[in-house]
Amino acid sequence: MKLFTIILLLASMLTSLAGCGTLLHPERKGQTGGRIDPGIVILDGIGLLFFFIPGAIAFAVDFSYGTIYLPGGRRASLNDEQLKQLSAGEQIDITVLESIIKQEAGHDITFGFQNIQITQLGSIEQLPKALIIPAH
Structure with a gap:
């Protein structure tokens, strides 16, 4: 005992x-x-x-x-070099975007639409305003 x-x-x-x-x-x-x-x-x-x-x-x-956290909570953002590759001028290079996503996430993705809009925000507080779609 x-x-x-x-x-x-x-x-x-x-x-x-x-x-x-x-x-x-x-x-x-x-x-x-x-x-x-x-x-x-x-x-x-x-x-x-x-x-x-x-x-x-x-x-x-x-x-x-870090063992108290559930798996799968990955976040990613682009570094300066990736941003320069992605946006040459005003247009976004979709093939570069697809290759960056494949490299970072490990998944093949193909964008079938051309209406991608990228907005640079100064702070996270601007996000709700940026997500509002303007009326045409």
Whole structure:
């Protein structure tokens, strides 16, 4: 009985100190953001409820390694060189855009329309105004 108690205590401390996301999803290490996995939050919260310090450490470990985030939250933007390649003057080179998307996302894409509009915004607050389609 004493050995079982020691093993149970060590296992619970190891789980709490390592972080549930780190143990359950080691492939998620290195993510920098995205949607938070509610299952990992619940498991870390249970550790926080029963053992405050190890639970807080579990949250810290999962956030620092990025294992608390759900996969698939990638974001991308173009660098200056890609922007120069893409827009030579006023017109957008669709073939360059397709090749950049293929390179960054790994998917072939073909634009079948010519009504692409690119707007440079000074800040994120300008986005709702830029999305409003003017009446013709």
